[in-house]
Amino acid sequence: MSYIEFHDVVKRFGDNTVLDHISFGIEKGDLVTLLGPSGCGKSTLLRCLSGLEQVSEGRIMLDGADITEVPASKRNIGMVFQQYSLFPNMTVERNIAFGLKMQKVAQDVIDRKVREAIDMVELTGKEKAYPANLSGGQQQRAALARSIVTEPAVLLLDEPLSAIDAKLRKSLQARIREIQQELGLTTIFVTHDQDEAMVMSDVIQLFHAGRIEQAGSPVEVYTKPVSEFAASFIGSYNQLSRDEFQTMTGADVPAGHVVAVRPETIGITPDAPTPADAAGCHVVHGTVVGSTPRGNVLRYTVRVGAVTLRVDALFRSFHMFDPGQDVYLSIPKHDCLNIPEGALRSAA
Incomplete structure (x- = not known):
């Protein structure tokens, strides 16, 4: 049994089927990338896993438990969006501490965990800064720290680097991968960038029109495309x-x-x-x-x-x-x- 399992998941918005019977599993500690063009359903699947959207059909399992009907607040899942959604009236350390305070964690534990998270994302010296005084990359790292400090069962990253310049983006790709491996954190990363998927992933799930076109390691998906779409989207065949x-x-x-x-x-x-x-x-x-x-x-x-x-x-x-x-x-x-x-x- 995989740590995360999608069983025949369907998501419809009115007459539009966005997810068309999705079934696959994710092993604990892996970083799995959902790759595909805009509108293919990858972000919708992420939102269904997080509980922000309800599936129309099918089941979602997490660590052996059926979470299909579990409220988002009870799923212990961290999420970083393309828009970092930091609280503008809170400093970096207060943004990072927010989830722990909501969990009513003891203050000394909060202080220790926030320090560790700030060190991990390399924001030392920015503890008292407000989001408006941070660069895009620093905001991204603060949002990442806020998501990992609560030690979620799963971390979801929905195109978090798309608004960052190319050089910094490569640096942050490497740092996110390092943190994910250091923590052994099961992570799902959404992107439309094939190069980013190749660098970041243990497994790539290639989406096309609401279905999974191909799945495998970056090397497998790159060297052995199973369809014309896979060959055109990965590798510029x-x-x-x-x-x-x-x-x-x-x-x-x-x-x-x-x-x-x-x-x-x-x-x-x-x-x-x-x-x-x-x-x-x-x-x-x-x-x-x-x-x-x-x-x-x-x-x-x-x-x-x-x-x-x-x-x-x-x-x-x-x-x-x-x-x-x-x-x-x-x-x-x-x-x-x-x-x-x-x-x-x-x-x-």
């Missing part, structure tokens, strides 16, 4: 129809399948590779259409006959390809994944 791939490479593709290839697996060279270098690869000739810098990677767009491919290469200023330049692409055969066309699978 090139997806080619059966006819396109067979025409381009001469290789056989099973009927009813598309072929997905990750951009970083494709080699790009100005000259045709030697037979030794081309071993195990489909080699095709193409023309560079353009390129886009993506950090330390340069993403090329290459036209091969009627097909356009994305190809990622390390950003080396001494070896770059110009628009209109002829190139050769080496596509490893073992990186060409056959995916059922139009597949939409539910993963439990």
Whole structure:
């Protein structure tokens, strides 16, 4: 039995089904990310677990107990939203202490736990500051401390980093993960950012249109997409129809399948590779259409006959390809994944 279990959960708002028979489990101490585009149901599932929304059908279990009808205040679940919702008239330490005071914890225990939480989120020196005098990242950390200080059974994080700049966001991702592992805190993290999901997660649950499209470790979900949607949402796969791939490479593709290839697996060279270098690869000739810098990677767009491919290469200023330049692409055969066309699978 898993620590958290969703059994055939359905949530409707009027005629709109937002969660369509969701079933899966979460192990104690894991950080599980609900990943997917806006409107796919991931935040709604979080709110159903927290008790802020009631399910239309199904059951939710926590540590062996059915909490489907339990009021939110009785579920011992901490939650951090995109809007941190700190009390503006309270200092950092008073915001963090609020939940403990509501639980009528002894003052000496409150003082100790608040100090520990402030140290953990690295806000020492900001105890007397008010939210208006904190940066976005500091507010986020104060909200996190307020949620963990009560030692909840589960911590829910609903896109808490989406309003923070990229550099600070990466730092906070790492710190949240460190705290979660240090405390062994069962955590569910909601995001639409695949990179964030890859960095943070023990398990990714990929949502699509109210259903779970795929579940697995970050590596499993990234390298073995089960559907066209999964391949398009995680990894920016090139997806080619059966006819396109067979025409381009001469290789056989099973009927009813598309072929997905990750951009970083494709080699790009100005000259045709030697037979030794081309071993195990489909080699095709193409023309560079353009390129886009993506950090330390340069993403090329290459036209091969009627097909356009994305190809990622390390950003080396001494070896770059110009628009209109002829190139050769080496596509490893073992990186060409056959995916059922139009597949939409539910993963439990």
